[in-house]
């Protein structure tokens with residue numbers, strides 16, 4: 274039976290000290306060999322080291338699953354924040370239906386599992402030397418590295434939408450203070466005000482997220498400020514669960530949501546934060562409350578580590594999640610282009626399971642096996658009205674591709690009892706995933 278081992282206080286440090294460790298190990302092995310106990314050498318071999326960058330759904334899951342799979346591997350998790358604030362269901366916080374405190378999670382249970390959690394940011398990666406540099410200057414060595422840093426918002430993509438603009442025009446696409454800011458701005462808006470949102474082109478974090486947000490803001494307006502309206506400017510002509518969302522908008526919020534697709538002039542070409550104005554190819558929209566969801570890319574450390582390509586995203590082997598650009602480095606979660614798989618917390622957790630087993634197999638000289646991965650995304654259209662999309666994916670031609678005939682979306686003509694059930698499933702899913710990752 275595997276025995277629980279408490280975490281080591283530090284990582285193997287490169288250079289002198291690792292050589293010393295190795296020499297110490299060889300010397301010790303010599304003594305035991307002389308005593309005729311060669312098996313002890315295996316026990317004295319330094320433990321393999323895995324460093325995981327990013328303590329979100331992808332990274333925290335992966336760290337945990339590697340430790341579950343093999344307690345003989347030292348795992349260090351790097352995450353600058355002591356509290357993780359989950360995005361799923363954060364649109365309900367914006368609409369005043371949920372408290373931000375229920376979105377917050379700590380890392381105590383990961384530590385209890387023997388994972389060395391360091392609240393530090395990774396600032397550099399040297400893949401040839403296999404080291405990661407932290408923001409306090411320390412350098413840690415790894416045998417395998419997992420990079421799971423999520424996304425960065427691109428402040429170079431929409432002219433006028435700079436980092437300073439997020440106060441007047443919040444994105445709320447990373448949950449936390451921005452989520453509360455958007456909520457406060459909605460609360461402060463007069464009845465009869467206009468909310469304008471913009472959604473980016475694919476790919477981006479949580480494809481159904483902007484439409485769930487538009488729905489829940491519409492619910493807030495309908496119940497609290499019924500003379501108001503919402504305009505959603507979109508940089509694309511199609512979106513996730515589109516028929517289900519649009520049917521629900523007609524049923525629940527007739528005339529309240531105006532969706533402007535790309536072909537109708539939905540692409541935002543400039544914003545003016547001082548007046549909360551969106552400029553599109555054909556029109557100008559002045560908002561009382563403005564929400565810009567800007568284009569995104571893999572978070573900065575991915576490019577620093579050399580695993581992001583010119584698209585800003587990372588390509589990986591679909592069996593092991595090892596980078597196609599840097600051997601020994603695995604990438605997962607929102608930072609990757611996962612073929613047909615969307616950027617979701619559910620997907621990040623599925624990928625983490627596959628990646629964790631592959632990392633352990635590779636460290637133990639076993640050949641990783643081809644996986645099947647699942648994703649399900651629930652969206653709330655109203656507090657008691659949920660819809661979902663599910664998919665199954667498998668490696669094919671170097672990508673993760675849809676398994677034809679598996680998955681699907683909620684039926685278009687389902688009765689309200691099914692919508693209520695799916696809203697309850699959304700909450701149950703959130704509780705299950707957050708307790709399996711952080712609980």
Ligand SMILES: Cc1cc2nc3c(=O)[nH]c(=O)nc-3n(C[C@H](O)[C@H](O)[C@H](O)COP(=O)(O)OP(=O)(O)OC[C@H]3O[C@@H](n4cnc5c(N)ncnc54)[C@H](O)[C@@H]3O)c2cc1C
Nearest residue numbers: 327329330331360361395422423479606607616617618619
């Ligand atoms: C409004 C909204 C609603 C959503 N709803 C759903 C939903 O209903 N269902 C669903 O499945 N998904 C949903 N998502 C998507 C989901 O939140 C993301 O897909 C998920 O968080 C991705 O996980 P991740 O671990 O890749 O990235 P993240 O959760 O962003 O975690 C990345 C972590 O890496 C850390 N990090 C970054 N750089 C460094 C560094 N240099 N060193 C150390 N650490 C670093 C960050 O601090 C962060 O904690 C939603 C997203 C949004 C915005």
